Amino acid sequence: MADFIKKIKMNIRLxxxxxxxxLTNGYLKGFGEGKIYKGKxxxxxxxGLNCYSCPGALxxxxxxxxxxVLGSREYKFAFYVLGILMLFGALxxxxxxxxxxxxxxxxxxxxKIPFVKKIKNLPGDRFLKWFKYVxxxxxxxxxxxxxxxxxxxxxPWFCEYICPSGTVMAGIPLVLMNESLRGAVGFLYAWKVLILIVVIVLSVIFYRPFCKYLCPLGxxxxxxxxxxxxxFTVDKDKCTSCGACQKKCGMDIRVWEKPNSIDCIRCGDCIKICPEEAISIVNLNNKNKK
Amino acid sequence: MKKAITMLLSCLLSVLMLASCQQTENNQQNGNSDPQQNVSADNADNGENYADTSVFGTFTAKDLDGNEVTQEIFASNKLTMVNIWATFCGPCINEMPDLGELAAEYADKGVGIVGIPLDVTDEKGNIDSYLYNEAVDIVATTKAAYTHIVPVESMFVRKLASVTAVPETVFVDSQGNQVGDCYYGARSKAQWTEIIEELLGEVQ
Incomplete structure (x- = not known):
């Protein structure tokens, strides 16, 4: 039992x-019929970046x-969506x-797919990182x-011309399951699939390239x-600036200097690897917690 | 231990969420029915002794100008292009100027164009007055000066409830029976001209 719990702890993120x-994409009926759920x-x-049009999306x-909302005729500001984003962000x-x-x-x-060489960042990482804000x-x-x-x-310009998440979760399944939609497939679909393929290939070699350089939601x-x-917080008394955290960090962050960097996706690998146990999640009691 | 309990609770929550979602879906199902199932119902209503195979069946509706429209609208043309659109649909709106031009060009060739703004009503035919006015404005702006039918419940039961994406275009003959395929997505004026010519050949 203790072993099993340990295994869960090690893979809790996955x-x-x-x-x-x-949970969020469990609408199996959508996959069965090739249709989008449109209920309440x-x-x-x-x-997350979870396409409305995925047949399984709830x-x-x-x-x-x-x-x-921004594209609609009557509204030029999206209060509800902004509120939700701020809620998620603040949490x-x-x-x-x-x-x-x-x-x-x-x-x-x-x-995780084995490849000849695994590289963390694309060349030009320092500038590419700002592209997602553009x-x-x-x-x-x-x-x-x-x-x-x-x-x-x-x-929706991003959805229509760029988003590879939409292509893999919605564009491809819907076209595969609906013979009628195949007539509508043309240049734009090919373009979107191309973007997806490029992201897939890059993701095998580099760690989370879309998250680092392209995702507007991120x-x-x-x-x-x-x-x-x-x-996260770093206990300065314990930290020896050994850099083990940065080495392990998929987003290549100097965690001991910037534990709350804008690039950090909170995977927690740095916490696990730190030999001095100097990094931890801040909890409300203000005590360091594992 | 705490984390294990949390995990178990999350799994339980997932299962419950999925179960309750099936319920919602079942409630929605009652509104939709297979179009084919209503053939015998129409027979009973009209006393016709042959199966009504037309796409929209018999209906009494109004157009966006308030004029009465029935299935007889198809009888006045050899071929009618029925373009199902929605006020929120960009691609639908982008092709409507072309459809307006096509309607004018083919008026004396026995080809008519009819629009159905799908989101102006709910599936029972209750009109949303805001969206109704939007539709009227859009028709004016795009100069799509052909008949646009405000859908009624029988049209949803017959066909419109199964429309999952717009624009969807179907062609019907003077009896309201389908000619050619269902055409999904918008097309250029040249593409529509080609399709109209091809189908016109079929109904001659």
């Missing part, structure tokens, strides 16, 4: 990722909801990326707001990392 995915639960946004994607920041996002899980699994500003906010048709209707949550309820 277990949570899978369980949460089963869709009013709620799930925290909730909505916060980015999709944001673009949808966990990029904990969501590490534990609750299905596309994060997807990349984690891809990185995507957020342009494709999620500005274009839906201002690139409108003759009736004043905008569209960009939003990253702004909360310094102030969220769930955060």
């Amino acid at each position: 277990i949570v990722q899978f369980s949460f995915f089963a 639960l869709k009013m709620f946004c799930v925290p 909730g909505s994607c916060p980015l999709g909801a944001l673009q949808s 966990g920041g990029r904990f969501i990326c590490g534990f609750l996002c299905p596309f994060g899980l997807f990349q984690d699994l891809l990185y 995507l957020l500003a342009v494709f999620v906010i500005l274009l839906p707001l201002f690139a409108v048709d003759i009736t004043g209707l905008g569209k 960009a939003i949550y990253s702004l909360f990392n310094n102030i969220s309820l769930y955060r």
